[in-house]
Amino acid sequence: MSRDKEDYKELFKASNFIPCKSPEGFPPGGDCFTFSPEFGEGYYWYYEVPGQYNIKIHDFSFCKDEVLDFEIPECLSVTWYDSISGEELNPYRSLNCNVIKSFLGGYEPYRALIHRNIPIRSIGIEYRPDFFHQILKNNFGTIYEDPKSAFKSIDETSNFPEMKKLLWEIWNYNGAKSSAALYYDGKVREALALVFERHRKINEKAKTSISPADEELLKSLGLYINDHYADRITIQSLSKIACMGTTKLKSTFKVYYGMTIADYMQKVRIDHAEHLLAFTDLPISEVAKAVGYTSSGHFAELFSSSKGLLPLAYRKAFRCK
The missing domain is CATH 2.60.120.10 (Jelly Rolls)
Structure with a gap:
């Protein structure tokens, strides 16, 4: 109505x-x-x-x-x-x-x-x-x-x-x-x-038709990335976990999640970084490391692109009374 x-x-x-x-x-x-x-x-x-x-x-x-x-x-x-x-x-x-x-x-x-x-x-x-x-x-x-x-x-x-x-x-x-x-x-x-x-x-x-079995594997893979986002994850290791060749994994993952594996991992990391910035006092460099980035400058660029603010500006805005 x-x-x-x-x-x-x-x-x-x-x-x-x-x-x-x-x-x-x-x-x-x-x-x-x-x-x-x-x-x-x-x-x-x-x-x-x-x-x-x-x-x-x-x-x-x-x-x-x-x-x-x-x-x-x-x-x-x-x-x-x-x-x-x-x-x-x-x-x-x-x-x-x-x-x-x-x-x-x-x-x-x-x-x-x-x-x-x-x-x-x-x-x-x-x-x-x-x-x-x-x-x-x-x-x-x-x-x-x-x-x-x-x-x-x-x-x-x-x-x-x-x-x-x-x-x-x-x-x-x-x-x-x-x-x-x-x-x-x-x-x-x-x-x-x-x-x-x-x-x-x-x-x-779209040339890839995802079977129900592959959907379950991709769903599990997403959960795995959510738990191991800070680790050094390679396409080869993900391929083994998903029981797929790398070419099939890349194409089916993009169809299922609507983004590449790299973009998905970045999204998960930035989402976790947002929580750390809001609710902990970790320095920006430590937040970057905690979510899997070795360069705090690169992390700041990615965070700003995703959230619209640099990490320090986000923390200050969130905590402003």
């Missing part, structure tokens, strides 16, 4: 957001909200065509760690995260920046822990079922009977430059307010087409 604009305004009010004038740097035509000072700072910009789609821009931070727990109507969404720090709780996984994230709403409550003082900076589009079904029927026929698979395929990807570019173009739109509705409608439809065209191409190129 979709919400109308008044429902969302009530939701913002209940979440301690106050209506305000859009500051410089936000596009025209939407509604803007700011935090009550005791809860955080920054802005939430929102534009909606009821029953079809909405566009959301987040540029705010909380004063303290916040657990978000709310129902989301049935929808499909795509979002670029420029900055965020926290964890989704159901199922548990780290929230990352510099990635495209998709979300399937309407199936279970959304729960997440958002870390204090770290900016949530993102822009996304949320599609209602009647709208995306009609668009897909008109453009793709019966190719995608289940649109969820296309959106799942882009979740947590850092390799979708076309979508990142499109979303930033929306944020940076500075045309007349009178033409904003037409501009947003065109971009929203273009973004939907990008998701499905990308998925179609991936399916055409």
